[in-house]
């Protein structure tokens with residue numbers, strides 16, 4: 001069942017479309033990623049889905065309801081991650097959770113959320129005294145306190161260190177495992193690759209691709225690179241004629257083989273056959289960054305001010 005259906009959504013500012021004929025649907029239980037550089041129209045799209053903005057064209061349905069007309073009803077079924085500025089500095093962690101729980105018809109037990117999100121020992125702390133990671137976890141807990149069917153999370157791990165990011169990702173997987181559909185707006189390719197079942201890549205108000213991260217990456221039609229340090233001499237001609245090999249270059253002690261398809265297997269087999277031992281063998285895998293560049297013709301530059 002589609003939890004969210006967006007059909008030919010248009011939103012204009014000053015007559016110019018910033019969201020232009022965007023269509024997609026999100027299935028129940030998915031983690032759906034919305035990825036794109038600054039100004040691509042991600043937030044505007046999500047705000048139309050949340051009922052915060054009125055579309056200029058197209059239609060949006062969330063759990064079968066109209067987000068603008070049925071906003072009141074939907075507010076009980078949808079959780080939205082707040083932006084920092086919306087909580088007073090001196091509110092205590094437990095007060096914030098209690099307050100938000102009071103907005104909902106059938107909230108979750110906020111004490112359980114304190115435990116889940118590693119905030120139990122900070123329950124009496126004031127918001128302003130929390131670390132960046134604790135604030136971020138509190139925002140996610142607040143988005144979940146209404147026991148929503150759908151949660152919108154925006155820039156989930158901004159400002160977190162690598163360990164805290166990983167921990168947050170594991171918790172988001174648990175949120176999904178508990179049956180919540182998650183829409184994740186992100187600048188971070190690694191986060192999207194790790195978490196999202198499918199991702200819509202936004203660019204200049206349009207969706208330029210929508211697929212699983214793996215499919216987006218494997219669709220990149222560009223050379224891959226295999227690098228290694230040979231521990232015995234060999235003639236480059238051994239590799240240049242192999243299937244999929246595009247070029248063989250040397251950089252100091254390193255050999256770099258550019259190729260496509262199954263070329264890496266052919267290269268390593270040929271080296272083994274000729275008894276050329278190698279060290280430091282690695283393939284530079286394509287990433288979502290490469291997929292974005294291939295789709296738009298520009299490098300992805302959205303991470304800078306994320």
Ligand SMILES: Nc1ncnc2c1ncn2[C@@H]1O[C@H](COP(=O)(O)OP(=O)(O)OP(=O)(O)O)[C@@H](O)[C@H]1O
Nearest residue numbers: 013014018036037038039040041042043044045202
């Ligand atoms: N209220 C508004 N009035 C006029 N223009 C707006 C308004 N809100 C957004 N825009 C413009 O619409 C475009 C899309 O903005 P949006 O915030 O949706 O992009 P985004 O992909 O979420 O970017 P970011 O990652 O920076 O948040 C931008 O050019 C932005 O300047």
